[in-house]
Amino acid sequence: MILPEADGILREPEIIAFCCNYCAHSAAALAGSKRLQYPAGVRIISTPCTGKLEMEHILEAFEKGIDGILIVGCLEGGCHFQEGNLRARKRADRIRSILEEIGLGSERLKMVNLSDAMASAFVEHVREIMETVRALGPNPLSVPGAKERAGKL
């Protein structure tokens, strides 16, 4: 399914995957090496650690119209910086509550934990958030009026 844009143009959902450099980024690279297919609308941004992600980075992406965000950190207990992934999860939880409160939908933000060998799990999580975002429709902040149009279609 392709999302209806406010101006009538159909498009794939756009997702940002913030990937920890020590695990998820390698998992994404491994998925590529193994020729595992995942949706083309995902843009991977490597971070030194998910704990380096500020809440403003995520909020700004949503304000600018991104449809969904996936944060991928190391397995719990496996953070290179001890507890960066745990801090990232707390921040993600807070942003989810803000997104819910303002009516954008908390499901647009998801955080998962992977190791660098979990390429197929990475692909699975990307597909899952893509499906979730497709069901929600486009980010209504991307184009004024998109929410209403998406609701009618």
Place this chain on the structure above:
Amino acid sequence: MIVASPKSITELKDLIAGHKKVLFVGCGTCVTVCLAGGEREVSISSYAVRMARKLDHNPVEITQITIERQCENEFLKELAEPASKVEAIVSFGCGAGVQAIAERFADKPVYPGLNTQFLGVLEEQAVWTEKCLGCGDCMLAHFGGICPVTRCAKRLLNGPCGGSLESRCEVDPDRPCAWQLIYARLKSIGQLDHLEIIVPPKDWSSAWYCGARKIIRKDHKL
């Protein structure tokens, strides 16, 4: 320090519902330390309110600035230029900061972005507890440095009520019994004899109950 908690995004949005250009002002002192009104919190609130208003088809332009202290006129000067470009101001300072800004900018509506709570300390990360009521007549010397006026639910000055259970307050089991703490503290510093002193009824005339207070230090006043 003064401890405050943030207002919800919905409340902030409602406060400025009638304005199109708003200045969010953070405070770099107490409320930054208690993670309520510093630069980061102001930034997060700005994003959230801007998005909420856009979703309501009523967009708002929010500018943000965080100054060293909102409760001092000297630092409020920095707000003159950004305040001149907006219709209203939201102060992310304590109640004193909000009022200081309101007095400084008489022609602008000034709204509080936080709920000011109490004078307290940081117990552990993200946990603050109230320690001082600001009663204006400190009696901590009698009680080994633990304030029963603030920390005893019944404000007893001459010993425990007898209702505590396993050192916890009977009013709220989450709180330790202040008098148990006072006893342990006086014992550890060898001042248990303080418990034999009868503390007279407290003079509340120096407290807030007589209205807003004022201090003038003649030795420092110009």
